Amino acid sequence: MPEEPKVVDARGLSCPQPVLLTRNAMAECPSGPIEVIVDTGTSRDNVSRMAQRAGWCVAVEALPTGEFRLRLTK
Amino acid sequence: MSAFAKLLSSRWGPIITGCIVGLLAPVLVKLGNPGNMGICVACFSRDIAGALGLHRAAPVQYLRPELPGFILGSFLAALLFREFRPRGGSAPLIRLLLGMFAAMGAMVFLGCPWRAYLRLAGGDLTAVPGIAGLIAGVALGLAFLRQGYSLGRSYTTPFAVGITMPAIAVGILVLLLAAPQFGRTAEGAPTGPIFFSQSGPGSQHAPIAASLAAGLVIGFVAQRSRFCTVGALRDFILLRDPHLLSGVLALIVTASAVNLLLGQFRLGVVGQPIAHANHLWNFAGMALAGLAYTLAGGCPGREFFLSGEGDADAGLFVLGLILGAAFAHNFNAASSPAGPAPYGPIITVFGLAVCILIGLTMRERRPQRPQRSPREVLEEEHA
Numbered sequence: 001m002p003e004e005p006k007v008v009d010a011r012g013l014s015c016p017q018p019v020l021l022t023r024n025a026m027a028e029c030p031s032g033p034i035e036v037i038v039d040t041g042t043s044r045d046n047v048s049r050m051a052q053r054a055g056w057c058v059a060v061e062a063l064p065t066g067e068f069r070l071r072l073t074k
Numbered sequence: 075m076s077a078f079a080k081l082l083s084s085r086w087g088p089i090i091t092g093c094i095v096g097l098l099a100p101v102l103v104k105l106g107n108p109g110n111m112g113i114c115v116a117c118f119s120r121d122i123a124g125a126l127g128l129h130r131a132a133p134v135q136y137l138r139p140e141l142p143g144f145i146l147g148s149f150l151a152a153l154l155f156r157e158f159r160p161r162g163g164s165a166p167l168i169r170l171l172l173g174m175f176a177a178m179g180a181m182v183f184l185g186c187p188w189r190a191y192l193r194l195a196g197g198d199l200t201a202v203p204g205i206a207g208l209i210a211g212v213a214l215g216l217a218f219l220r221q222g223y224s225l226g227r228s229y230t231t232p233f234a235v236g237i238t239m240p241a242i243a244v245g246i247l248v249l250l251l252a253a254p255q256f257g258r259t260a261e262g263a264p265t266g267p268i269f270f271s272q273s274g275p276g277s278q279h280a281p282i283a284a285s286l287a288a289g290l291v292i293g294f295v296a297q298r299s300r301f302c303t304v305g306a307l308r309d310f311i312l313l314r315d316p317h318l319l320s321g322v323l324a325l326i327v328t329a330s331a332v333n334l335l336l337g338q339f340r341l342g343v344v345g346q347p348i349a350h351a352n353h354l355w356n357f358a359g360m361a362l363a364g365l366a367y368t369l370a371g372g373c374p375g376r377e378f379f380l381s382g383e384g385d386a387d388a389g390l391f392v393l394g395l396i397l398g399a400a401f402a403h404n405f406n407a408a409s410s411p412a413g414p415a416p417y418g419p420i421i422t423v424f425g426l427a428v429c430i431l432i433g434l435t436m437r438e439r440r441p442q443r444p445q446r447s448p449r450e451v452l453e454e455e456h457a
Contacts, residue, residue, distance in 0.1 A: 012164065012227030013438075014371030014387075015305060016312060020219060023313075041157050042300050045083070050313055066159065 005035040010043060011067060018043040019050050026054065026072070034072040044068040079155065079298060087299030088306075088321025094295055096328025098288045099192050102140075104336050105280035109347025110196040112329075113140060113292070114189035115374035116180030116363075117348075119392075120399035120408070121276050122246065125269055128400035131408070133274020137250035139282050141378060142243035143289015145392075148297035148382030149240040150290070155298065160236025162386030165225040168432060169370055169387050173394020174401060175425035176366035176374065181402035182359025182418045183207070184349055184409050186374045187303040187367070190360065191322060193349060195329035197341035200351045207357035211364020212307045218369065218433035219312075225369075226438050228387055236384030239392065243382075250282065275348055297379050304364065304373035348411060355414040355422065362425045369433055 006029045010018035018038050025034050038044050048058045051072050059071040082090060099112025111117055117134075124135030152158040180186050183204045185193060190208060193201035215223075255264035271277040279285065295301070299321070306318035333339040343351050350356070367373050370391050372380065377395075380388035402408040407421040 012161070012229060014164065014225060014228075015302075016219065016308060016371075017224055019313070039161075040159070045300065049315065049317060053313070053315065 003033060005033040005071065008034060008036045010047070011037055011039040013043075015042065015046065019046050022047050022051065022072070023054075026051070026056070030074075032056065032072055032074045036070040036072065037067055038070065039067045041068075044070065082295055082298035085317060085320075087295075088301050088318050089324045091292070091295045091299045091301040092321035092324030092326075093328045095188070095292055095301075096195070096325040096330075097332055098292065099188075100195075100329055100332040100336055100338055102280045102285065102288055103338060105284050106278055107280050107285075108275040108278045109338075110193045110198055111185075111189060111275070111348060112192060113288075113375075114185050114192070115141065115144075115378065116177055116186035116395065116399065117184070117189060117275070119177060119374070119395040120181065120403070121271075123396045123400035124271070124276060124403070125249075126396075127266055127269055128397070129403035130269075131403045132269075132276075133271050134276045134403070135269040135271045136276040136279055137246055137268070137270075138279070139247060139250060139286040140289035140292075142246045143286045143291075144293040144296075144375065144378040145239055145243040145382040147290040147293020147295075148379040149243075149293075151294045151297035152383035157297070158236065158384050160231045160233050160384040160386070161228045162231045162235055162389075164228040164387045165436065166387055166390045168225060168436065170390045170394040170397075171428065172366045172370040172432070173377070173391035174398030175429055176363045176370070176391075177395045177398030178402045178407060178421050178425050179211075179359045179362030179364075179366065180374075181399055181408040182414060182422050183356050183363065186363065187360075188373070188375055191303065191326050192329055193346070195326050195339075196333050196346075197339045198346040198349055199341070199343045200346055200349050200353070200356055203353040203357040204360040207360035208304075208364040209307055209311075210357070211361040211366075212304060212368045213311055214361070214430075215365050215368025215433065216308060216312055222437055223369065223433055224438040225371075225387075225436055228385070231386060235386045238386065239381035239389040242389075247286070292375075293379060293382060296375065297383060300376075301379075302372045302376040304367040305376065307364075308368055350409055350411055350413045352409075352413045355409070355419060358422050358426075359409075359414075359418070362422050362429065365426065365429045365433070369429060369436075 102112035118138035257266035407417040
């Protein structure tokens with residue numbers, strides 16, 4: 001059974017808070033997985049870029065609500 | 075078109091946007107805008123405030139079409155690429171205040187970050203202490219963010235909220251073209267509610283069509299590329315991420331080259347256009363502005379672009395910029411080429427104190443916890 005991910009709800013937060021919250025989660029849970037929910041394309045891109053630069057794999061899922069679910073794995 | 079849009083979303087996006095701004099800004103100066111002021115979000119907000127009669131400093135009154143262009147260009151891009159999302163409710167009143175103090179700091183320096191970089195690209199070395207102050211302000215804002223500073227979440231709002239800033243942008247353009255004169259002076263001459271400078275920086279402007287086109291193009295590409303002149307410094311200091319910074323560097327390099335080509339590059343400290351050489355208050359004014367931008371989440375240009383894609387909180391920051399610039403002039407705090415105004419330093423210190431207080435006190439109450447629906451609240455109470 002896949003491991004329960006740590007969830008970061010970064011919806012509605014201004015830059016750079018989604019990135020900061022994700023970075024904190026990465027420090028707390030260094031082996032992943034982490035699930036980040038954001039509601040803008042900007043946050044989606046910023047969190048993805050930061051995680052990829054830190055060596056994580058990012059899978060983006062566009063939700064029907066217009067939000068995005070990012071699955072971060074090591 | 076779609077290939078270009080894709081490129082704007084890639085790591086080349088900020089660089090392309092920086093090159094476009096670096097090209098268009100000096101050309102706008104050539105076409106009539108004031109020296110090293112092809113684009114200045116703070117100065118243009120100040121000119122709009124003056125044209126609306128919110129301050130009565132006669133040399134700086136004009137409804138600059140570039141800024142409504144920013145909003146409408148971003149609005150079009152957001153609609154086209156399905157990113158228009160009406161939202162708001164993240165400490166709106168605080169954002170208005172941050173916009174006001176950002177403008178007051180900018181009026182002490184005589185420019186926003188965009189103009190600081192453009193001044194540097196015109197050879198104006200008095201921009202250097204301003205940019206140093208900007209970096210200091212961003213670093214201070216980041217210290218608060220690291221400690222958990224947050225203005226809280228925004229939420230989806232009705233369509234009407236998101237469309238308000240684009241509608242205001244159209245309104246500014248209509249007032250520019252109509253320039254109504256409903257009032258009468260004591261001598262009976264027509265005056266106001268729209269005021270245009272007869273001399274000084276407000277009287278210097280490129281043709282309306284050129285200014286509006288430049289604003290629309292910049293708004294469109296910047297919405298796609300997320301170009302941000304403060305995020306550039308923030309992300310580099312925080313994450314060593316050069317993504318946005320590459321755009322600012324592209325802006326400086328391109329604008330320097332275009333200024334050299336057009337004969338507008340003059341290296342020096344003394345006698346630079348619409349600038350003063352008081353390094354202390356250039357530094358402090360921009361430190362205030364940099365802190366306010368960082369606490370609000372982006373540079374003034376970025377706030378205009380966000381307001382075009384439906385972010386009503388960014389819209390309030392934009393209105394704060396216009397109000398704050400008016401206050402700066404009314405309180406005799408806006409600098410002139412002769413140096414800081416009598417009340418510029420005290421307003422800068424006061425603004426820094428207020429922004430630091432905001433940085434220390436604003437925290438999200440329940441981080442990481444989804445908001446309960448009314449049904450869930452009822453169920454918990456009855457449990």
